[in-house]
Amino acid sequence: MKDLTKYRNIGIFAHVDAGKTTTTERILKLTGKIHKLGEVHDGAATTDFMEQEQERGITIQSAATSCFWKEHQFNIIDTPGHVDFTIEVYRSLKVLDGGIGVFCGSGGVEPQSETNWRYANDSKVARLIYVNKLDRIGADFYKVVEQVEKILAAKPLVMTLPIGTENDFVGVVDVLNRQAWIWDDSGNPDNYEIQDVPADMVDKVEEYREALIETAVEQDDALMEKYLEGEELTIDEIKACIRKGTRDLAFFPTYCGSSFKNKGVQLVLDGVVDYLPNPTEVNPQPETDEEGNETGNYAIVDPEKPLRALAFKIMDDRFGALTFTRIYSGTLKKGDTILNTATGKTERIGRMVEMHANSREEIDTAQAGDIIAIVGMKNVQTGHTLCDPNKPATLEAMVFPDPVISIAIAPKTKGGNEKMGVALSKMVQEDPSFQVETDQESGETIIKGMGELHLDIKVDILKRTYGVEVEVGKPQVAYRESITKAVNDSYTHKKQSGGSGQFGKIDYTIEPGEPGSGFVFESKVTGGNVPREFWPAVQKGFEQSIDKGVLAGFPCVDLKVTLNDGGFHPVDSSAIAFEIAAKSGYRQTLPKAGPQILEPIMKVDVFTPDDYVGDVIGDLNRRRGMIEGQESGATGIRIKAKVPLSEMFGYIGDLRTMTSGRGQFSMEFSHYEPCPKNVADEVIKEAKERAEAK
Structure with missing residues (x-):
């Protein structure tokens, strides 16, 4: 039996360029030192490997990497960077028990990090905040903390303060323990000394320490009384309060540092151990029926219970298809037969591996709380539930809306067809909301998805990951x-x-x-x-x-x-x-x-800062949108509307222009309804032209 209290399943999410890659890299490097397989040759393996990996965003080619810190096992899950209406983000957040939100010390809270943060709030994931890049010109830790309060409407609990900024950034003060960690210039994370707090910072540290304790003790009435009566609390008592408040999302412990210069990362790792929940402390997953209605049962984190596991990511690598799986309850052994509730088929489990910081370890058994990869599964897609065939249950029904937009693509080179076909079939497995078909009459390859941006990203993946350059046709709306x-x-x-x-x-x-x-x-x-x-x-x-x-x-x-x-x-x-x-x-x-044309109407959710609401609503009205309501959040206004898909092409560019780059939107299919006559006439005319062209 493993001790689940020593497990942390965490994700690192950040705006592009806030340093997610470097931070993950540094964590693996630090934790690799106490890797149970022995030493990592410093710098030889991981960093050289990094150059080609920079694009992909995570050092080691895997969706989940295990590493060890202070006798705790961290499973670090790569969260997708593109949150543009993909199902992936929700899936990834679902398998996390906690996370680290990385913000750039000079860029602060950027639009993408706002979106990520909102998703994590929706999934109720406990988080630490790490303000990175404090060695950069223009870095200002206090400004970013203020932005977290204002823009994200979150409560940062400041755990460390920077010593010096920009070029003079040398280390951090651990506020709770009143200790200064000072690194030398060697760039080696282990070359630090623990000293007294610099004299010019003593008052500031005391002020922040008092604020920290006052916020923390709100979590425990007995300790609060003790504190108000002037008694000194022990560090462990305060930590227990911080742990509870972090788990309940009352506040977010906030750290600072520079991953690139290897300063401050150790304290973040300690924070993961001290404050983020282990698998048994998170609300258990509800079980559902095929339609997605909850049955009232839960997958309790217990190795003795029936098997319940979720395939949350499928990746291809040189060893074959890897199905990354989070086990919520029960135990999975090599050679077991499991049932996939989405397909109704059973499969035998062949090889199972655990991804370690720099290697894979074959394992024979895995249990509740584990995140592993299964090699060579045949019919499994993202989001399928794997369970005990004798006691079936579904963790989350796979309800995918039908695609509403399609474009024709063709490879630019003559021999590219076969390569494109192989790549597309892999992509469909990884993302079930993406579909591919061949037009019977024209022989064109048509890709279909949930929106313009969704297909843009797919074309980009074809080019970058699979090396297939394609010509892209005009987007077609799926009329009825x-x-x-x-x-x-x-x-x-x-x-x-x-x-x-x-x-x-x-x-x-x-x-x-x-x-x-x-x-x-x-x-x-x-x-x-x-x-x-x-x-x-x-x-x-x-x-x-x-x-x-x-x-x-x-x-x-x-x-x-x-x-x-x-x-x-x-x-x-x-x-x-x-x-x-x-x-x-x-x-x-x-x-x-009385035949008529129906057009797909989208549920559009636009997020905009207060100053631009009028422009955004006026623009949606011009697009034949029906505004259904608006709610003001701490950071701006969310406008909900129903808009015909044909009017939403190019919307992201227009929205960014209207809102100085701060607007965000997501959309999903709502229903079909009849088009106005002028639109229908245009659709019929285009259809005739296409037919003649063929």
Whole structure:
């Protein structure tokens, strides 16, 4: 049995360029010293490796790396940098028990870090704050602390203060212990001395220490009384309060340093051990049914309970596909058979590995609280639940909205097709909200996703990660068609040409169905005018036709067909004759049924500082948006609106211009609704032009 109180599953998240990579690098370097596999050759392995890795953002090619600090095992999970409406961020935050938010000492709280912070708040992840790059020109620790309060509306609990700034930054003061850590200029993190607090900082340290204790004791009434009566509290008593407040998100312990110069990182690691929760202290994951409704059961962190695990990231590397998995309850052994609740299939567990700072360790068993990688899983995607086949449960239903935007892509080089195909199939596995198909008529490869930015990022990944340069077509909106009125009609298909002919007559009603009902077919034929064995053929004929509407060739939705009567010939009637009758009937009747174009409407959530609200709302109205409400947060206003997708192309650029770069937005599909006539005419015209071009 492992001691779970010695585990910390943490993520490091930051704005681009705040130093996430370097900080992760330094943590691995510091913790690698006490790596149980022996010494890391200092600087030889990790740093050289870094140059090529800088783009990718984490030193070691893995989504989760284990390392050790003061007898505690840290599992550091790489959180995605792009939070642009990907499901990934939520998945990654879900498997974290705590995190470190890294902010740049001169850049402060930047838009991307605001977004990350909001996501982490939504997922209720406890965090430490680390203000990095204090050696940089313009760095100002106190200014960043103030921004955290103002922009993030968070309460920083200052644990360390910088000694000197910019070029004169030499170390930090540990406020609680009243100790100064001073590093020399060698850049070696271990070359430090612990000294008395510099004389010119004594008053400041006392002021911050008092504020720290006053905030901390609010977590414990008995200690608060003791403190107010003037008694001195022990360090352990204060730490217990900080630990509780951090776990409850009442405040965030805040540290400072320079990862690049190797100053201050040790205290952050101590903070992870002292204040971030272990797996047993976090609220357990709720279990759900396939639809995503909670069942009232929870995956309790206990190795004896039935197995519950979540695949949260899939990565390809030179050893094959790695499925990174967080085990919430139970125990997983090599050779076990597990059930994937998303596919309903079982798989045997072959190799399991734990990623260590500079190597992989094969393991035979893993248990609740662990984060491991399973090698060579076949049908697992991001977000699938792996569980005990005898006691199945789902941790989180995989509900992916249908893609609303598509673009055609083609490789720039002749031989690029095969390479592109391989890359795309890997990408679909990693991100289930991304889809790929081939257009039957033109042979083009179409990629589909949740928005413009989503597909931009995919094209970028193709280029950078897989080395495939592609030409990108114009974005296409996934329109639909429907009808507005019921029509009774009749169609007779007959063909006579020597030998047996074809005959099928149908009388039917086509009418609009309930929204979301799809295609519904029923037969009211009595007395055998259309024999029962031909009904499926009639249904098939209509069902195959609805893929193409009569206005612009988009799929037709929410249609009900009722077969009322008809006629048949004892020799010439066949299933195929009735199927053809249905297909021809569809083409004959649909134009009479008031066909219309439907467009996807998006739920748009825009975040803007107060000063720009008027401009943002005016712009959304121009985009045919319906404003549904606005709520003011500590850092600005969130505007909720429903806007047609076709009006949202290029929105991020316009929003940044309107809000001096501080606006953020996310959008997801809401529903389909009829287009205004002028928009519909334009869509139909474009569809005709495309058809002619082919």
